[in-house]
Amino acid sequence: MSTNELTLTLVGWLGAEPKHYPGLGGATPFTSFRMASTRRVFDRDRGAWTDGRTEWFTVKCWRGAARNVAESLRKGDPVVVHGRLSTDEWAAPEGTRTTLVLDAIAIGPDLSYGTARFARTVHPDGAGEGSADGAGVDADLVGLPDEPGRLAALAVLAEPDPDEATSEALASVG
Incomplete structure (x- = not known):
C-alpha cells in the first residue's frame, strides 16, 4: 500500500x-462502468437547489467484487463508491485524452433512493474472491431472479443451529 494514495468516496x-x-487466460477478472456525480448547490437568489457541474468517472472493480457488481448494478442506479483515484491517458485522433479512474475498494447502492437486499456470495472451495482466474464462481452461486433481468446470489450454509447443537451436547452428557 502506498503512503501517498488518494482515496475518495463518490x-x-x-x-x-x-x-x-x-479474466480469461489467467487475467484478473474486472468490471468497469461510467459514473456521474453532480454537485447540488443552493442558489440564494432563487431560493432553490440547482445542479452544479457533472463530473464523470470510470469505476473499476476487481476479482469477486467484479462479478457481484456486474450482476447487481444497472445503468441509472444510484451508487456509493469508495476507492483509489488515478488518471488514465490514451492517444485519440484529436490528441491526448484523460479520464479519472476510481479503483473501487467498496461499492454499493445508495439507499437514500431505494431499498436493497444483501445476499452473501459463498465459495466453499475458496475459489472466486481470492483466485486470480475466478475459477469456481459460477459453480458456487445459485442465481434466483429477484427482479426481471437481475440475479441475486444465494448460497446455503450448512451450519447447525447453535441452540440445537447445545441441546444435542447436553443430551449426550446426561
Missing part, C-alpha cells in the same frame, strides 16, 4: 451498463 449514478471482463 456518490452518484451509473451512466452506463457495467461491462464485465471475466
Whole structure:
C-alpha cells in the first residue's frame, strides 16, 4: 500500500451498463462502468437547489467484487463508491485524452433512493474472491431472479443451529 494514495468516496449514478471482463487466460477478472456525480448547490437568489457541474468517472472493480457488481448494478442506479483515484491517458485522433479512474475498494447502492437486499456470495472451495482466474464462481452461486433481468446470489450454509447443537451436547452428557 502506498503512503501517498488518494482515496475518495463518490456518490452518484451509473451512466452506463457495467461491462464485465471475466479474466480469461489467467487475467484478473474486472468490471468497469461510467459514473456521474453532480454537485447540488443552493442558489440564494432563487431560493432553490440547482445542479452544479457533472463530473464523470470510470469505476473499476476487481476479482469477486467484479462479478457481484456486474450482476447487481444497472445503468441509472444510484451508487456509493469508495476507492483509489488515478488518471488514465490514451492517444485519440484529436490528441491526448484523460479520464479519472476510481479503483473501487467498496461499492454499493445508495439507499437514500431505494431499498436493497444483501445476499452473501459463498465459495466453499475458496475459489472466486481470492483466485486470480475466478475459477469456481459460477459453480458456487445459485442465481434466483429477484427482479426481471437481475440475479441475486444465494448460497446455503450448512451450519447447525447453535441452540440445537447445545441441546444435542447436553443430551449426550446426561
